[in-house]
Amino acid sequence: MNLQIKSFEEYKQVYDYSVKEPEEFWAGIASTFQWKKKWDSVLEWNFKDPDIKWFKGAKLNITENCLDRHLETNGDTPALIWEPNDPEEHHRVLSYRQLYDKVCQFANVLKNNGAKKGDRICIYLPMVPELAIAVLACARIGAVHSVVFGGFSAQSIADRINDAECSIVITADGGFRGNKDIALKDIIDDALVQCRSVERVIVLTRSRAAVSMIKGRDVWWEDEIKKVETQGNPDCPAEEMDAEDLLFILYTSGSTGKPKGVVHTCGGYMVYAGYTFANVFQYQPGEVYFCTADIGWITGHSYIVYGPLSQGATNIMFEGIPTYPSPSRFWDIIEKHKVNIFYTAPTAIRSLMSFGDGPLEGKDLSSIKKLGSVGEPINEEAWHWFNEKIGKKNAPIVDTWWQTENGGIMISPIAGVTPTKPGYATLPLPGIQPVLVDETGNILEGNGVSGNLCIKFPWPGIIRTTYGDHERCRQTYFSTYPSMFFLVSSLSCSEEPKIT
Numbered sequence: 001m002n003l004q005i006k007s008f009e010e011y012k013q014v015y016d017y018s019v020k021e022p023e024e025f026w027a028g029i030a031s032t033f034q035w036k037k038k039w040d041s042v043l044e045w046n047f048k049d050p051d052i053k054w055f056k057g058a059k060l061n062i063t064e065n066c067l068d069r070h071l072e073t074n075g076d077t078p079a080l081i082w083e084p085n086d087p088e089e090h091h092r093v094l095s096y097r098q099l100y101d102k103v104c105q106f107a108n109v110l111k112n113n114g115a116k117k118g119d120r121i122c123i124y125l126p127m128v129p130e131l132a133i134a135v136l137a138c139a140r141i142g143a144v145h146s147v148v149f150g151g152f153s154a155q156s157i158a159d160r161i162n163d164a165e166c167s168i169v170i171t172a173d174g175g176f177r178g179n180k181d182i183a184l185k186d187i188i189d190d191a192l193v194q195c196r197s198v199e200r201v202i203v204l205t206r207s208r209a210a211v212s213m214i215k216g217r218d219v220w221w222e223d224e225i226k227k228v229e230t231q232g233n234p235d236c237p238a239e240e241m242d243a244e245d246l247l248f249i250l251y252t253s254g255s256t257g258k259p260k261g262v263v264h265t266c267g268g269y270m271v272y273a274g275y276t277f278a279n280v281f282q283y284q285p286g287e288v289y290f291c292t293a294d295i296g297w298i299t300g301h302s303y304i305v306y307g308p309l310s311q312g313a314t315n316i317m318f319e320g321i322p323t324y325p326s327p328s329r330f331w332d333i334i335e336k337h338k339v340n341i342f343y344t345a346p347t348a349i350r351s352l353m354s355f356g357d358g359p360l361e362g363k364d365l366s367s368i369k370k371l372g373s374v375g376e377p378i379n380e381e382a383w384h385w386f387n388e389k390i391g392k393k394n395a396p397i398v399d400t401w402w403q404t405e406n407g408g409i410m411i412s413p414i415a416g417v418t419p420t421k422p423g424y425a426t427l428p429l430p431g432i433q434p435v436l437v438d439e440t441g442n443i444l445e446g447n448g449v450s451g452n453l454c455i456k457f458p459w460p461g462i463i464r465t466t467y468g469d470h471e472r473c474r475q476t477y478f479s480t481y482p483s484m485f486f487l488v489s490s491l492s493c494s495e496e497p498k499i500t
Contacts, residue, residue, distance in 0.1 A: 001028035003278040003311075005430070011418050018430035019457075025431060026054070026460060030271045033310070034069050035060045036240055039267075045458050047485060050478045053244050054268035054460045061238035062247060062270045063140045066309035067100040068238070075100075078314045081288070082129045083333050085176040085320035094129055096312070099136075102129075104236040106137040109224040113200045115168055117142030117239050120249065122166040122198075124148045124157060124188060126175030127319040130204050130221070131295050132305055134170050139247060139266075142239035146249045146261070149296030150175055150182060154190035156259070160251045163261055164467060165197045170221075174207030178324035185211040243267025249467045250298055252404050260476070261467030262298075262404050269407050270310060272461030276408040276429060277307030280398050281370055282415045287340040288367075290316040290333065292348060298404040299374050302461075303343060307408070322348050328359035335364045342390070343372035349382045360389060370415040372398045383422040401425035403487060405477065407461025410434070433457040441481040454484035 005011045018025040023042040030039075040057030070077070075097035082092040094102070115121060121143050125131040127150070138145040146164050148157050161169065169192070175182040185203055189212065192198055203211070204221040213220075228234070241247075247266045251259040277283060289308055293299035295317075308315045316337060322330050322344075330352070334342060352359070371391050373383075378399055387397055397420055400412040410432050411425040418427055428434050436444040436451035444451045455462075462485065466473040480486040 001032060003029065003032060003275055004282055005279060005414055005417055008418055011414060014430045019433055022431060022457060026271065029275050030055060033271060033274065034065050039243065043458065047478050047483050050474060052458050052462055052464060055243040058243040058267050059240050060243065060267055061140065061241055062266055062306065063103065063136050064238050065270060066136065066306060067096060067103060070096045070312045071100060074312050077312065079309060080129055080132060081314065081316045081337055083316060083318045085324070087325065087332065092129060101234060102133050103136040103140055105225060105228050105234055106133050107140040107236040108228045110137055110141055110143065112224065112227060113168060113202065115141060115143050119143045119168070120146055120164040120166045121168045121170065122146050122148060122161050124150065124169065124171045124184060125204060126150050126172055126184065126206055127294055127317060128206060129317065132317065135295065135305055140236055140238055142241055142245070144246045144248060147296050149294055150184060154187050157188065157191040158194040159259055161191065161195045161198060163259065164249050167197055167199050169198055169201045171201065172204040172206040173211045174209040176207065176319065178321045181207060181209070183209060241266045248301065250301065250404055260472065262463050263465045263467050264407050264461070265464050268460030270306065272408045272459060273302040273307040274310035277303060278311045280400065280409050280412050280414055281341050281372065282417065283311055283313055283341070285312065288314050288316065288337055289341040290339045291343040292318060292345070302408050322352060326359065327352055327355040328363060331360060331363040331365060334368065338367040340367055341370045341372070342368055343374060345375035346373055346378040346382050347375065349386050353382060353385050357389065365390060368395050370398070371395045372400060374400050378423060380422040396420060399425050405463040405487060431459050437481055437484070452486065454481055454486045456484055
């Protein structure tokens with residue numbers, strides 16, 4: 001099955017098929033990925049418990065889809081292009097072969113330090129290539145990664161480490177963000193006073209800040225790499241994983257104050273992240289794709305690491321912020337690397353709008369073919385500025401709606417294929433069955449109505465549980481309306497565009 005839809009007519013046909021025959025539809029999408037063993041059944045589910053299993057019985061390793069399968073034909077293709085916080089520092093390019101080698105190398109480091117399948121590993125790193133390498137190395141050996149955004153406090157980190165009972169922490173001496181130096185290792189040391197489960201801390205050299213290293217617990221990333229190099233076997237066979245084995249935990253702020261550990265599993269998440277990336281952005285081989293998110297958030301997981309790499313994309317990873325050292329930084333990166341697809345947040349767009357047109361003067365943005373918005377609804381003024389100033393009215397905007405619990409984009413235009421409307425996410429992607437319901441759970445039909453947004457049928461990227469507390473998952477997402485996944489209150493359905 002082709003992952004990409006090429007016309008609005010085809011969208012309507014595929015969407016209709018995906019609703020009428022969802023298991024056949026998703027089996028076709030999944031068949032484009034690499035499996036060690038095919039599934040026994042495509043889907044088993046109920047939303048009451050909830051209990052959702054996609055591709056039951058299938059065996060795989062997601063890193064073989066993100067790395068190994070590209071080596072023969074695209075091994076020399078750039079996988080990651082890293083732009084540092086300071087534009088005076090040289091950028092780095094890792095081909096798929098080089099990224100594969102570094103992931104295997106660090107996977108062996110993890111094994112040397114006692115990591116094994118099922119262990120939870122906390123990653124607290126700046127936006128450097130080693131962050132993506134660490135994430136993939138965990139997945140390579142079947143360990144469960146829990147990435148914590150580099151701006152979080154010691155208490156926030158401690159809460160997440162303790163909830164997941166992490167045995168290893170991967171961090172750096174420090175990091176850079178704009179004109180700020182962030183003392184990552186010091187923050188970790190403060191957090192670990194409260195964390196009894198952590199046995200090893202692996203510290204990457206980034207800022208060269210003076211840090212304390214606790215004997216018997218803390219080791220340097222670079223020293224551990226040298227040990228692996230002397231062992232002489234750089235490869236690391238990918239651990240065979242069940243489709244429903246845990247891939248990662250990603251914590252979101254909970255209404256009770258205790259963070260929720262959203263759990264995503266190997267098979268369904270892989271299929272959904274890869275499919276939505278390829279289809280929404282209409283990614284073509286050789287295009288340069290730039291997502292400005294941090295890997296500490298779900299956007300970075302799905303649309304910097306797993307989605308793009310599963311499709312063999314060339315992916316820009318940026319350490320800094322859009323206004324440092326000047327508000328033209330994004331435009332400099334786009335011009336320098338001839339970016340074709342640019343995916344960012346409305347908050348960044350509005351911030352850059354406030355500086356006027358000056359930062360755009362003399363910047364060559366002609367390489368841009370497609371634009372994307374993520375993180376919150378984009379207001380019409382920002383949409384029009386993005387369209388006119390950045391896309392030159394020649395690059396379709398995909399205004400993507402989704403959240404951590406979804407695993408990937410749910411409602412969005414498909415670039416250049418389905419209609420766009422300023423300020424609206426527009427239509428559901430194939431396989432997504434949204435409904436609006438009133439306060440008593442009755443489905444509201446037609447246009448011009450407002451209600452609570454629910455999804456009435458599972459998709460492969462759906463949350464499986466909240467780590468260590470399945471009842472919390474049930475109460476938060478599945479108890480409000482019987483047999484519905486509930487996430488958003490008070491949403492309006494516009495007059496257009498609509499499916500006809």
